[in-house]
Amino acid sequence: MASRSLAPYVLAVLTRPPMTNGVKTVVMRDRLAAFSSSVCRLAFVALVCAPAMVPQILHAQRGTIPRQANGKPDLNGIWRANGNDSYDIEPHNARAAMASRPGPVVPVPAREVLAFGAVGSVPSGRGIVVGGPIPYTAEALAKKRENQENWLTRDPEIKCYLPGVPRANYMPYSFQIIQSTKAFFMAYEYAGATRRVYFKDPGPAETDSWMGQSVGAWQGDTFVVTVTGMNADTWFDRAGNHHTEAMKVVERYTMLGPDHMRYEATMEDPQTFTRPWTIRTTLYRNVEPDATLGQFKCVEFVEELLYGHLRKAPIKP
Amino acid sequence: MTHPMSLVRPLFRRLPLAALLLTAIAPRLVNAQAATATARYIAPRTPDGHPDLQGNWTNATLTPLERPTGLPRALSKAQAAGLEKIRADTVETTAKPSDPNRTAPPVGGDGSTGAAGNVGGYNYVWIDAGDHVAFVNGELRSSFIVDPANGRLPALTPAARAWAQQRGAKNRQFGQYDNPENRPLAERCLMSFGSNAGPPMLPNGFYNNNYTIVQTKNHVMIMTEMVHDVRIIKLGEPAPRSPLVRPWMGESWGRWDGDTLVVETTGFYPLQELSQSVGLGGAWGANDSLRVVEKFTRTRDNVILYRFTVHDPLNFSAPWSGELPMIAMEEQIYEYACHEGNYAMSNVLSGARSMEREAAAKKKSNPPE
Numbered sequence: 069m070a071s072r073s074l075a076p077y078v079l080a081v082l083t084r085p086p087m088t089n090g091v092k093t094v095v096m097r098d099r100l101a102a103f104s105s106s107v108c109r110l111a112f113v114a115l116v117c118a119p120a121m122v123p124q125i126l127h128a129q130r131g132t133i134p135r136q137a138n139g140k141p142d143l144n145g146i147w148r149a150n151g152n153d154s155y156d157i158e159p160h161n162a163r164a165a166m167a168s169r170p171g172p173v174v175p176v177p178a179r180e181v182l183a184f185g186a187v188g189s190v191p192s193g194r195g196i197v198v199g200g201p202i203p204y205t206a207e208a209l210a211k212k213r214e215n216q217e218n219w220l221t222r223d224p225e226i227k228c229y230l231p232g233v234p235r236a237n238y239m240p241y242s243f244q245i246i247q248s249t250k251a252f253f254m255a256y257e258y259a260g261a262t263r264r265v266y267f268k269d270p271g272p273a274e275t276d277s278w279m280g281q282s283v284g285a286w287q288g289d290t291f292v293v294t295v296t297g298m299n300a301d302t303w304f305d306r307a308g309n310h311h312t313e314a315m316k317v318v319e320r321y322t323m324l325g326p327d328h329m330r331y332e333a334t335m336e337d338p339q340t341f342t343r344p345w346t347i348r349t350t351l352y353r354n355v356e357p358d359a360t361l362g363q364f365k366c367v368e369f370v371e372e373l374l375y376g377h378l379r380k381a382p383i384k385p
Numbered sequence: 386m387t388h389p390m391s392l393v394r395p396l397f398r399r400l401p402l403a404a405l406l407l408t409a410i411a412p413r414l415v416n417a418q419a420a421t422a423t424a425r426y427i428a429p430r431t432p433d434g435h436p437d438l439q440g441n442w443t444n445a446t447l448t449p450l451e452r453p454t455g456l457p458r459a460l461s462k463a464q465a466a467g468l469e470k471i472r473a474d475t476v477e478t479t480a481k482p483s484d485p486n487r488t489a490p491p492v493g494g495d496g497s498t499g500a501a502g503n504v505g506g507y508n509y510v511w512i513d514a515g516d517h518v519a520f521v522n523g524e525l526r527s528s529f530i531v532d533p534a535n536g537r538l539p540a541l542t543p544a545a546r547a548w549a550q551q552r553g554a555k556n557r558q559f560g561q562y563d564n565p566e567n568r569p570l571a572e573r574c575l576m577s578f579g580s581n582a583g584p585p586m587l588p589n590g591f592y593n594n595n596y597t598i599v600q601t602k603n604h605v606m607i608m609t610e611m612v613h614d615v616r617i618i619k620l621g622e623p624a625p626r627s628p629l630v631r632p633w634m635g636e637s638w639g640r641w642d643g644d645t646l647v648v649e650t651t652g653f654y655p656l657q658e659l660s661q662s663v664g665l666g667g668a669w670g671a672n673d674s675l676r677v678v679e680k681f682t683r684t685r686d687n688v689i690l691y692r693f694t695v696h697d698p699l700n701f702s703a704p705w706s707g708e709l710p711m712i713a714m715e716e717q718i719y720e721y722a723c724h725e726g727n728y729a730m731s732n733v734l735s736g737a738r739s740m741e742r743e744a745a746a747k748k749k750s751n752p753p754e
Contacts, residue, residue: 246601270717368573378735
């Protein structure tokens with residue numbers, strides 16, 4: 069990757085001592101000379117390409133990342149995204165509620181969520197979609213809006229359904245990676261969801277599932293996981309962003325330092341999107357010495373919502 | 386749904402007759418790679434130098450938790466072969482495809498009390514309750530329980546019996562289909578049938594008795610196929626635990642005792658009723674004093690010997706212990722998304738409401754004289 073190979077140069081520029089020493093000047097000039105065949109001039113690189121190099125710079129600043137006996141990065145730990153992206157992965161202002169109805173002046177919270185007050189409102193987010201809005205087809209965009217309007221009855225999270233990928237990774241819950249040299253497993257707090265990431269590709273998924281079939285491989289220090297075989301019933305967030313069962317997700321997990329990990333996922337689904345698109349966010353390690361993955365087996369908590377009307381004596385409103 | 390163990394128990398009740406009839410059949414040596422702790426066997430190691438327990442495993446077996454009356458701890462080869470023949474015959478008969486041209490049966494199910502009974506939900510092709518008798522330390526076992534020596538659960542404490550009565554009275558104020566909470570945990574997709582995830586982790590006598598183990602320097606993760614329940618066992622000295630946090634499957638800590646992984650679990654979720662798995666019917670389930678100790682020893686490339694002791698002074702007059710093998714499996718484990726497709730819960734409840742409406746209408750049209 070271009071950004072990876074340029075990183076040492078940018079780092080050298082950013083951290084170099086004053087060039088009073090002639091030898092150092094020569095060294096730097098040599099580097100620049102080697103660099104001149106690149107598409108970017110140094111200043112351009114520093115200003116324009118630098119954001120893409122943040123992982124490498126952070127990495128260098130923070131020192132080495134943990135590694136396993138086989139030399140691969142050790143991703144073991146309890147991780148969590150730190151943002152409001154579970155509400156909406158696209159940039160959004162704060163708003164009064166996750167479900168609204170028309171008010172006399174502006175929309176007001178829907179009856180079902182009104183009692184939550186500020187607890188039920190939506191905090192703003194700058195979004196994790198790289199390079200503009202999700203490239204929906206016109207039809208799929210209409211469905212997204214319809215989903216948004218019917219959020220209360222349609223969002224699988226409300227029913228405690230398995231979240232799918234990539235949503236599972238930036239929900240407001242933690243997940244734990246259990247990684248050995250032989251196996252890679254992800255256990256999620258939310259709904260007790262799980263993923264086994266196969267090192268050896270078992271071939272096309274034999275059946276669609278909520279969490280899909282994950283196959284992982286190391287590309288340098290990045291763990292690249294290809295997820296296929298997901299059903300069409302999972303969403304990306306609480307804003308109605310959706311996909312079909314044709315979706316393929318390619319995830320990239322890159323340690324930035326001992327306690328931070330870059331998470332990227334590229335979605336490809338010609339039935340929903342006009343081109344592949346990518347999300348990028350950061351995962352943070354729970355650094356507490358006795359960090360423990362919480363348990364949120366929520367099925368029990370949605371029984372009244374899903375089955376309450378079927379009780380012998382339904383609870384009166 | 387019929388309790389899955391009902392599949393197994395009739396087999397054992399039929400054992401003496403079956404054994405008599407089948408002694409002429411050449412006994413097969415089952416589970417050729419047995420759970421015998423052989424001194425010569427050295428388990429493969431992880432990079433940390435501990436025995437490697439990783440992989441997919443199954444504990445499906447014909448052997449039940451408690452020993453049927455009259456049987457010795459170790460079955461003869463003929464006895465075991467007899468049991469396995471009955472199971473094989475049952476599978477062959479009941480796994481046959483249904484006749485697509487058959488007319489609707491007059492009543493649901495086949496009249497049996499097994500999984501094909503009731504509404505006939507399961508052709509045996511869907512069921513995998515184990516084909517073999519558990520083979521442990523060179524013995525074909527008639528029960529998991531080895532302590533008490535009679536292979537039976539110890540007596541309940543007087544307090545447990547009193548509690549069982551109280552709880553029974555409380556439960557009787559509801560019909561079994563009145564509320565979702567009146568249905569068993571497995572039907573609600575909260576936990577597996579029986580005690581699959583445990584601990585203790587026991588086969589459910591029905592299907593999906595499969596596990597994935599992944600092991601790191603600091604953790605051993607065990608995923609139970611049913612309800613994708615995960616136990617993340619921390620290795621080391623247990624940290625203080627708040628009594629206010631009590632997860633399903635409890636909180637587990639492990640340590641290596643030589644080549645055996647020893648896991649202690651306390652702090653179970655109050656709703657997790659061990660009683661459901663071990664047929665205690667109405668005694669306390671998980672409680673504050675419940676402590677389960679498990680021991681995992683890899684005794685063959687494809688066998689983990691699993692031993693457990695249940696310390697539950699509130700329920701039982703004595704601790705009790707059992708052992709069974711976990712056998713390596715090559716197959717993948719698929720997602721058990723139970724809740725997402727739990728049409729059964731809606732249908733069971735709405736069916737009950739429908740029957741109530743019918744009964745009410747009948748009563749109205751035929752008022753009592």
